[in-house]
Amino acid sequence: MDAAWPALDSATLHAWKLRSAGSVTRRANSILPLACPDGLSAALSAAVASGVHITLDAAPSPAWLELWWRVDGRGGPAERSIAERILLGAPAIHATAFDTSGRAVGTGRWALAAVAGVGAWGGIYAMAVHTDARRRGMAGNILGVLVAAGRDLGVRELWLMVTAANARAQQLNTRAGFTEAGRCHYRQAPLRVAAGFEARV
Structure with missing residues (x-):
């Protein structure tokens, strides 16, 4: 990964x-x-002390970036610029779903990772759907297109990651044939508050 x-x-x-x-x-x-x-x-x-047109591109288009960052981005222009560099750091297929008006309503990314001794694997990332287009099977369509695109390239081994709290995404992934292979956890140091400031939740 x-x-x-x-x-x-x-x-x-x-x-x-x-x-x-x-x-x-x-x-x-x-x-x-x-x-x-x-x-x-x-x-x-x-x-550490449906009615949707899906296009495929090698690089994220402006419409792809705008929608993905709006749905899943964290930060401002500087952080978005770094995210773009990360996206371009590996060979990938970027799927953009457009509605009948030409508006981008869904994104997904299939990235290639050639692992020594294991072979080529594809990773699914950046699955995002516009709030107005949810509950319509959009994510399933995008995922299906990405999986098929990977198979066309001869890569049949895939992985993806989803949060434990995202039950809908887990259901989607199960329907697509994915099974749980492992779990990860991000550990973060406690927030440090500068002197003179009060922390409130």
Whole structure:
């Protein structure tokens, strides 16, 4: 997965890959174990004190970027610029769904990752649907197109990631034939508040 969503800066420390991308996306700003560690908590502490037209493009179009960032982006122009660099860091197919008026209403990304000793895998990313177009099977259509596009390239092994709280996406992925292979968790240091300021929730 690292090859398909590459961080802008990375380094290896012992059995860990350290990744940084200006705080844009958790995946590109995370620590990746290069082997399954014994005692994960201790190791982490040591490592870090329909009616829709779908087009396919090698690079994200302005319409694709605008919709994906509106649905799933976090930050302003600087963060979006970093996200664009991440998207262009691996060979990929970008699907954009347009409604009958020509408005972009859905996005998806199939990224190629050639893993030494394993072969070519495809990763599904950036699935986003405009709020006005949800509950209409849009995501299923986009996913189906991306899976088919990958097969046309001879890649049949796929992965995707979804949050545990996103039950609808999990149902969609199950219908598409995906099964759970593992789980990950982002650990974050407690928020530090500058002196003189009061933290409120």
